[in-house]
Amino acid sequence: MKKLINDVEQIVDEMLNGMTAAHPNELRRLEDTTVLVRKDAPVQGKVGIVSGGGSGHEPAHAGFVGPGMLDAAVAGEVFTSPTPDQVFEAIKAVDGGKGVLLIIKNYTGDVMNFEMAGEMAEAEGINVKQVVVNDDVAVEDSSFTSGRRGIAGTVLVHKIAGAKAAEGASLEEVQQTAEGVIKNVKSMGMSLHPCTVPASGKPGFTLAENEMEIGTGIHGEPGVERTELKPAKEVAQILFDKIQEDMQLQKGEEIAVLINGLGSTPLMELYVMNHSVAKILQQHELQVEETIVGEWMTSLEMAGASLTILKLDEERKKLLHAPADTVAFKR
């Protein structure tokens, strides 16, 4: 295993310290936790937003902490849910009196631990709501999930719910807006190479030199099909078709598109992928309001990409364009 690290046991701790060292004016680590919060948390009179999950998906989630997006990110061990007490600390740290929304990716451990933390906070008089993101259309259930998995579409939930909260909306309103994004965002991914969880030291799965996997999850969970290597345009068509089967997008509909690299796929390839995706969207006469290309929800050094499509309405469009000032996402 070739990694630029010091100690497998300290990797999350050192990453979090490396982040606060790099961004001391933006991020603050809650003492004795794996929680990074906005430097100025809690923001009084604003709904707090907490997300997080296993580490290894950077810049998710701490890269999205800041004005216009998240108030706190809770980091678990690599590909492992954070414990309820860590999430509970995050909730307490970001409650500015208007309650806290938890944005959870749909994995059994995350849902259980975030829910438990929410209950602990409610018992202390903090108003907590939650939403669960399940944008991955690849599989209905998986090794770590009941129902669909939450993947890169989560970043759009962070962005839009974050902007709604920044406007001063109530907890119920922010939750409703987040639910609206979740209902209208679908993703599908593929991989060319696996990644290696540091503590295990071995790749999570194997792919032959001429093979790719369609529908792989962001922890290397099995996808829907293992197939021969295909050109980007065929990959784009497969991902789009599966999403479209579910979304049934109509001519003229306004959408946002996110092309997400899984870790080691060069930006050059992601833009080639977008070239192929854009052609398909044009054939379907869809109105692309925004395209976001880069690494947002990674899987360590996995090679591959995912396509996310979000159906827009006027509110989502406005909130997507609203300011955000986080380490990884600014506008």
Added chain:
Amino acid sequence: MKKLINDVEQIVDEMLNGMTAAHPNELRRLEDTTVLVRKDAPVQGKVGIVSGGGSGHEPAHAGFVGPGMLDAAVAGEVFTSPTPDQVFEAIKAVDGGKGVLLIIKNYTGDVMNFEMAGEMAEAEGINVKQVVVNDDVAVEDSSFTSGRRGIAGTVLVHKIAGAKAAEGASLEEVQQTAEGVIKNVKSMGMSLHPCTVPASGKPGFTLAENEMEIGTGIHGEPGVERTELKPAKEVAQILFDKIQEDMQLQKGEEIAVLINGLGSTPLMELYVMNHSVAKILQQHELQVEETIVGEWMTSLEMAGASLTILKLDEERKKLLHAPADTVAFKR
């Protein structure tokens, strides 16, 4: 070779089209060229700034085109200098009457072709100046270079010269500011895994499972030492020591730090690296004014990282913090 592409011959063309498809309000491709310019180029009354070089270093260079940084980026084939006629087209497209500065990374082909383009433009009455970035302290000469190579420090030249031009400075002033950055910016890199140029289909070099290379260039040029795999803190120390040997930074000096991923090194590892770098800088009682962590000057899917240190003065500090609104770098 596993890449998410359609056709090795079309990879740069499709990447550029994928970029303009994603960012139609920010970037415009000059017809029949590999040049991307600011949508609103030429900006009247502002010095135009042109950079570029071989492709495969994304987001460099087109990701840095926009207000506050570059006016145009010229893309060559992968790891191959663009031809003079392409650079000439870029110069003509961004001259707003105040002249054009070329920011060139020190590779023989780039220097020759950008210089020739500058002469072509001068012959047409456009005032052109140039600077050559040679921040890599690893080697004095290399297979592609006379003198030191230009690597990730180039991005700080883009940022600071771009901010100076945005202030309305003259061509001579922008050139002088850029020269000031170049004199005070040093970098050093290392790699864990090679990358594969699409047209060749084979890795540019090989490293055993327990080996790393110190001082590798961004095209996989040989470094200074091939050694056993070391922990991040030792790597950080080696890179810092070599830079410090050259810079002789004194206690209390203000610096900016850039930790650059070469392509497939996860952001998690880059932050672990920054954790180790920050400790060393603290031991030397250096004043870190700004730390930038991410992928800025990549080498396709090479694994590894580079450390860049820029010595600040009041002007460089102010210009580093000035607004920039490009696809890959915003503040």
